[in-house]
Amino acid sequence: MSFDFINSQPPISLPSNAIVIVRDLVFAYPNLEPILRGISLTLYPGERVALLGATGCGKSTLLENLIGLKQPLCGEIWIQGIPLKPKTLPQVRRIVGFSFQNADEQLFMPTILEDITFGPLNYGIPAAIADAKARKLLAEFGLETYANRSAHELSGGQKRLAALAAILALEPEVLILDEPTNGLDPYWRRHIALVLSKLPIKLLLIASHDLHWIGKTTQRALVLAEGRIQIDAPTQELLQDAATLERYNLPLDY
Ligand SMILES: Nc1ncnc2c1ncn2[C@@H]1O[C@H](COP(=O)(O)OP(=O)(O)OP(=O)(O)O)[C@@H](O)[C@H]1O
Numbered sequence: 001m002s003f004d005f006i007n008s009q010p011p012i013s014l015p016s017n018a019i020v021i022v023r024d025l026v027f028a029y030p031n032l033e034p035i036l037r038g039i040s041l042t043l044y045p046g047e048r049v050a051l052l053g054a055t056g057c058g059k060s061t062l063l064e065n066l067i068g069l070k071q072p073l074c075g076e077i078w079i080q081g082i083p084l085k086p087k088t089l090p091q092v093r094r095i096v097g098f099s100f101q102n103a104d105e106q107l108f109m110p111t112i113l114e115d116i117t118f119g120p121l122n123y124g125i126p127a128a129i130a131d132a133k134a135r136k137l138l139a140e141f142g143l144e145t146y147a148n149r150s151a152h153e154l155s156g157g158q159k160r161l162a163a164l165a166a167i168l169a170l171e172p173e174v175l176i177l178d179e180p181t182n183g184l185d186p187y188w189r190r191h192i193a194l195v196l197s198k199l200p201i202k203l204l205l206i207a208s209h210d211l212h213w214i215g216k217t218t219q220r221a222l223v224l225a226e227g228r229i230q231i232d233a234p235t236q237e238l239l240q241d242a243a244t245l246e247r248y249n250l251p252l253d254y
């Protein structure tokens, strides 16, 4: 099957106001059995959604499919009505901000200030404005004195914060975060929850193992297992269902 989808518009039966539509997505790494075996989901404006699931179940793989970093064997994805295909990638990436599970994949400039101004400058924002915005974000994340350091000279948690700042600098309409609290202390986990709660975004999708934090930042939770979305429920309802969490290897106490 080809990544260049046959349909250019969502079928009539699909909800036209959805921000993300995924239909029957199948993805396999080369020479392996598919890890995603038929993912279908619809995410609506205003939603804050958690993507949960055991280590290695395919959360990062799914998120990277959603922004075209990985190409499915078959299936369809629309972002704000735009069918995801090589030709539409620049348009989709302008809408969606994505932060990698591994912050090192995102920070590649000589200094973190440049990492944060990189995207805005690329989109034609004047240098003085990009610089001012970057410095404001660095201050927001407690990194103002690190502006001229390279990411290699930061701690794991500081890199995570710098990577988040770099994404927020782009002011995306849709924000997809892969394990955003990895390596962060409770102060910064709380701070990020607060920053996210104030963001004027249309949709937030977060893959995480941080169940308590997810309970404070999302209202809807999807559980991925065996290549499919097995549970789609209000986050609070799921977090109170210890048996279901246990069934998917997501014990709340650990
Ligand atoms: N480049 C690759 N080549 C082959 N297999 C891969 C590759 N990247 C990931 N995998 C495998 O695909 C599966 C899904 O990986 P993925 O990173 O999507 O899981 P995840 O749910 O995000 O896990 P975690 O909770 O640890 O972040 C895993 O079994 C992993 O070993």
Ligand SMILES: [Mg+2]
Pocket: 059, 060, 061, 101, 178, 207
């Ligand atoms: Mg992952």
